[in-house]
Amino acid sequence: MIGKSAAKVAVVGAGPGGLAAAMLLAAEGYEVEVYEKQEVVGGRSGELRLGEYRFDRGATFLMMPHLLEELFASAGRSLHSYVSLQELDPLYSLHFGDTVFRPSTNQDQTAEEIERLFPGNGAGYRRFMADEDDKFGRVMPLLQRPFQSPRDYVKKDVLHALPKLHATDTVYNRLSRYFDDERLRYAFTFQAKYLGMSPWECPGTFTILSYLEHRYGLYHPIGGINRVLQAMGEVIKEHGGRIHTSCGVERILVKNGHAAGLLLENGERVDADYIVIGADFGSAMTRLFEPGVLKRYTPAKLERKRYSCSTAMLYLGVDGAVDLGHHSVHFAEDYRRNVDEITRLGTLSEDPSIYVHNPSVIDPTLAPAGKSSLYVLMPVPNLQAGIDWNKESAIVEEEMMERLESIPQLRGLSSRVEESQFFSPLDWQNKLDVYNGATFNLAHNLGQMMYLRPHNTFQEVRGIWLVGGGTHPGSGLPTIFESAKISARLLQEHDRAARSKAAVQTGVAGTGAAL
Structure with a gap:
């Protein structure tokens, strides 16, 4: 009988997909090493700190928590031992x-x-x-x-x-x-x-x-979505895995069409039996392989794919309470036009819709007592639109503050802001390696769904599996976690078959030697 594997798995990126896959594989006895370029785990859903204020960088709620409970259970743990969930x-x-x-x-x-x-x-x-x-x-x-x-x-x-x-x-x-x-x-x-x-x-x-x-329903983890991802990191370590933050990957090493390991940005070479890519799909394909290795995902072919819109973000540390619920969406007067400008015309809207996340209304851990951590998201075109964000960022930031001030509950907000950070599509690309600044990854049009989406088992190089929003089944935390379950399962099936074949060959060789 083939038991648990001692094979070494290198995971590129500690986003939700990479962490989930690493957690499942570490629980199965694999030697798991996770390499993350940023200082914290979570990828685009990691934690942001501004002074004494804390924010979720990206995702702000959990849907279908039973899927997450099942994920932790598969790793021999209970989600609720690490995270406190509050239904909204x-x-x-x-x-x-x-x-x-x-x-x-x-x-x-x-x-x-x-x-x-x-x-x-x-x-x-x-x-x-x-x-x-x-x-x-x-x-x-x-x-x-x-x-x-x-x-x-x-x-x-x-x-x-x-x-x-x-x-x-x-x-x-x-x-x-x-x-x-x-x-x-x-x-x-x-x-x-x-x-x-x-x-x-x-x-x-x-x-x-x-x-x-x-x-x-929708759920808020106390401490933010990033707390769930930190918990995954803790489970990985409990199972003997290791997470290397501030440790970017320069190249995936390929030998005879098979992944052989990683070259890190610090010059270190890492051997691995298998690799899981949890990095942003477009950025991984354009940066992690030597030119000429990939045929399906060349720069020209990647550029022809369809990508999601992007987001302009404001993270605000606010003095005092904010009289809005946990989530609020403030629709443009002409919503159809606003959406067309974002997704079809590639222009900035004069009448934008915005989303305001006010978690401090139920979670006191994110801001000092009596204060609020406010997260503001405005959907905007991705970088394919050609908007010069070096010029537009300050203008859009000011317009977002004006839009907030137009909400009755937020009048006078500007005078109460103690900490502030603006994040543009260019920042998503340059600081978090999000290809084209497309915050939600590849689009989900018919030509990029199911079989037509990048496969969980990587087609270009053997020994690699994909997880995250750029592979099947798609973007969004529940589906990203499902991608990790699928890819971890496929990796294990491949590994068991390889070990079984090796055991048979060894047995045959041993029998011949005995004769």
Whole structure:
């Protein structure tokens, strides 16, 4: 019987996918070494500190925590031994001028709120939730297994899901079947932004995003999302793995078409049996391999792929409390135009939508007593739009502050700011190695989903597996964690087969020697 492996696995990048894969593999006895260029773990979802204030750099909530619980359980640990989760009620507040919609996971309560604000739409909400419940049950299995061959499309789970996938429809069109009020359609389609896409272009499959929020709720880990990722790092170390921060990877070493190890930025060479790439997909393909090694992912071919939008960020340490809920979305007056400017026209909006994260309202660990850590996100075009962020950053930062001041609860905010940092698409690229500043990675159009998305088992070089938003099943924390489960499983299957083959060959050789 083939037991646990002693093979060495080098993981490039300590983002959510890299950490999750490292945790699973370390628990299975692999010798795991994680290499992270930044000073902290978490990648684009790591922790940011400004003076005494703490922030999540990227993701700000957890969805479907049972998937994370299963991930920790697979590593022989309980999530709740490391992290305290607080469910959000309401989910968020959605601001359409003077109309504020605050949905929750209580469907009766949400239906009543819809009828109060958008009369005649309560029944459509109930139909939407029932239809999406059926759809999600069919789609979820497709997110939990690899798509590495065209034959994967004719398996039973795909054929079962196909009538409900709505892949050739759009998120906006699907929601228009349930709601006749434009504001309510936006309330259930803005989640396409989690994929960095327009709801008028995003495949209809992804209506499940708003369903998942309304069905399973949103959760805040005390200390922030980064606390979950730090916990993964702790589990890796408990299983004997090591994490090297401030330790970037210069090259993946390739010998005879097989990954042989890493060359670190400090000049050190690291041998490894297998490699897991958790770095941003586009940046990894353009920087980690010697020119000429890759054929599918040359710079020219990468540039032709479609990428998500980017984000302009403001992290503010504020004196005093902020009278907003944990999550609030403040929609542009002309939301369709705003989205088109971001995703299609590649211009900065004069009337932008913004998202405000105010975790201090429920989490006292992120700011000094009586103060608030405020996170502000404004979707903007990625760097392919050609906007000169060296010139525009100061202007956009000022406009974001003006936009915040226009919110009644935030009037006078500027005079209370004690710490501030602005982060542009150029910063995402230059400081966190996010290709094209595309914060949500590769887009999720039909040509970049399932088999047509980069595969979990890397096609170009043997001995490499991909995790993160740039591989199947896609971006967003739940799917990134699923990518880690898939890739860790595939790596182990490959390793067991290789060890079994070696044992047979050794046995045959031993028998011959005895004769």
